[in-house]
Amino acid sequence: MxxxxxxxxxxxxxxxxxxxxxxxxxxxxxxxxxxxxEELVRQRAREFVEAFRGTGLRHQVAYASKAFCVMAMCRIAEEEGMSLDVVSDGELYTALQAGFPVERIHFHGNNKTAEEIVMALDAGIGCFVVDNFIELDLLNTLAAEKGKMVNILLRITPGVEAHTHDYISTGQQDSKFGFDLGNGSAFRAVETAIAQSNLKLLGVHSHIGSQIFEVEGFRMAVEKVTAFAVEIRNKLDYTFTVLNLGGGFGIRYVEGDSPLPVAHYVQAIADAVIATCSGAQFPLPEIWIEPGRSIVxxxxxxxxxxxxxxxxxxxxxxxxxxxxxxxxxxxxxxxxxxxxxxxxxxxxxxxxxxxxxxxxxxxxxxxxxxxxxxxxxxxxxxxxxxxxxxxxxxxxxxxxxxxxxxxxxxxxxxxxxxxxxTYHNIVGNDIIPARLQKQAVAK
Missing domain, CATH: 2.40.37.10 (Lyase, Ornithine Decarboxylase; Chain A, domain 1)
Structure with missing residues (x-):
């Protein structure tokens, strides 16, 4: 056992x-x-934070709250020095109600509504991870209406397929998420973003999948994302300061699952970033990651x-x-x-x-x-x-x-x-229209 x-x-x-x-x-x-x-949750969080501190790279470790989002978990993430990744107004509301520092909240999602964007703008969150051209335009318009300059990352699909279940693979070309690196849409997205008056492009985000037990996929993603950053610098004279490499670090569910120690994943990412950036004479960016499952x-x-x-x-x-x-x-x-x-x-x-x-x-x-x-x-x-x-x-x-x-x-x-x-929770939002109400029977 x-x-x-x-x-x-x-x-x-x-x-x-x-x-x-x-x-x-x-x-x-x-x-x-x-x-x-709780002790194991805190231990996992510290493993990521301390491993990154050991690399000497500037970093943010953002807990991916979609894995388990309740106010008490947001409090633990804050206490352990993590940032927070949210993907809906409900997760954002939970974080705000828990008092999580808004400047450390990152808002993801492939179909953010105008209401969600306004909610996040009003809260003053730290960064939006933009997923498509419609969102780019909408976010810039809404930010302009509020007189705000907004930090963004662009989510790109790097064409790296992790060895995982089809439904939780996200880095391949055929994905509902992000701007594709291979067909030129990611490049056009950068051109569009840097031309917007109310958006500040920090860099790019990539996520290759979930429940990953090896580091080669992360290395490949780093190489592709860094090569893209170099291309943007050379062709558009714009330098990314943040590379977000997502999450997906595996855990042991059953015998035969063999996740690597947290430090191995982090060191592999750090080594790949340092090597590729040094080779391209590109200034070392701040590295963000988003562990969720591997924390909780x-x-x-x-x-x-x-x-x-x-x-x-x-x-x-x-x-x-x-x-x-x-x-x-x-x-x-x-x-x-x-x-x-x-x-x-x-x-x-x-x-x-x-x-x-x-x-x-x-x-x-x-x-x-x-x-x-x-x-x-x-x-x-x-x-x-x-x-x-x-x-x-x-x-x-x-x-x-x-x-x-x-x-x-x-x-x-x-x-x-x-x-x-409670049973009241189950029926609490139910409404019986007047025409279906039981009528009093005269005696």
């Missing part, structure tokens, strides 16, 4: 995270329950209560939990794999092979196929590891199931950071 961060099996044979027995957490907060190992992914555990089971002799045994695709849609979306343990009997001998089903009315609501466990009983607790990234963020109310609570655990203390949804 592979345990992450502060997780361990205590003397009772129970899973313990952050000094908290998960059976106590289940009793106090209910299940399903997202449990976040393996720090999260989802705790379920096991309910029913179904044994089909010679075929498969199913066990069902009180959550599923509503709190973790990733297996259905990406065929994502997870490891798990019976949290209240973690030392029991493994005796059977089961598949873990969710409670949604969908045949595809499966969390784990072919998991080795001890014989389980109704009421046992199942802890699924590495659910810190894109689980709460993608959670839904399908079947009108309430979203779980989130707790941060550290040094034996459990703090509720997101309350479990």
């Amino acid at each position: 592979y345990l992450h961060g502060t997780s361990k099996i205590n003397s009772k044979g129970h899973l313990e995270i952050g000094g908290c027995d998960v059976t106590d957490l289940a009793e106090q907060f209910g299940t399903p329950l997202y449990i976040v190992d 992914g393996d720090a999260g555990t989802t705790l379920y209560t096991i309910g029913t089971s179904k044994d089909i002799p010679g075929v498969r045994k199913y066990i069902a939990v009180d959550g599923g695709m509503t709190d973790n849609p990733r297996p259905a979306l990406y065929e994502s794999r997870y490891e798990a343990v019976v949290a209240n009997r973690a030392n029991d001998q493994v005796t059977e092979l089961v598949s873990v089903a969710g409670k949604c009315c969908e045949s595809g609501d499966m969390l784990i196929w072919d998991l080795k466990l001890p014989a389980v009983n109704s009421g046992d607790l199942l802890a699924v590891f590495c659910t810190g990234a894109y689980n709460y963020a993608m959670a839904s109310n399908y079947n009108r199931i309430r979203r779980p609570a989130v707790v941060f655990v550290r040094d034996g203390q459990a703090d509720l950071v997101v309350a479990r949804e």
Whole structure:
């Protein structure tokens, strides 16, 4: 059994995270329950920040909040010296409500609305990452109306395909994101941007994908992006001061996943930047990156209560939990794999092979196929590891199931950071029009 961060099996044979027995957490907060190992989150953040400090390069490490965006997480990102990457008005609002420093907020997205742009302009965020020509024009117009000069990066697709799932590959030419480097649109975007009176172009952004276990893709992206920066300097007499190389650093979900230490990724990026810039006599830019999953992914555990089971002799045994695709849609979306343990009997001998089903009315609501466990009983607790990234963020109310609570655990203390949804939350935005209202019946 592979345990992450502060997780361990205590003397009772129970899973313990952050000094908290998960059976106590289940009793106090209910299940399903997202449990976040705060110490591991902070450790991952520090690994990135300290690794970059060691390179001597000017840098910003921006937490990609799309992985897991709640106000408490924004507070941790600020305390650990990170910037913040947001991709919607909801994420921006969360950051603002948490009091995150606006000058360290970067706004991404391939289809920012005028309302979102105005919200970000009014807040005074530090940088927009511009994705297309329509946004370039709209942002300049809205900034002019407010008399503001706005820092921007241009998102480009460098033509580097990371070895990852098709749905989370973003650096290849055929992508909904960014200006293409190969067909000349990135060059035209730079020409357009530097001609705008209310936009200050700092540089470019590239992101090659997610859950990446090697450094070669990052090296190739650095070479292509730097070569583009040199071309812009030589042809347009304009020098980028920022290169944002995105995120995508992998984590260990299951046996066989082999992510590199954070310092290896960072050093490879730094070495490539220094080598390519030195070779081209290009001044060293400030390097930005955007880790998200690699900050919070393996720090999260989802705790379920096991309910029913179904044994089909010679075929498969199913066990069902009180959550599923509503709190973790990733297996259905990406065929994502997870490891798990019976949290209240973690030392029991493994005796059977089961598949873990969710409670949604969908045949595809499966969390784990072919998991080795001890014989389980109704009421046992199942802890699924590495659910810190894109689980709460993608959670839904399908079947009108309430979203779980989130707790941060550290040094034996459990703090509720997101309350479990109530039935009122489920119907709170519903409106019955007058023509459908029940009429009083005269007696």
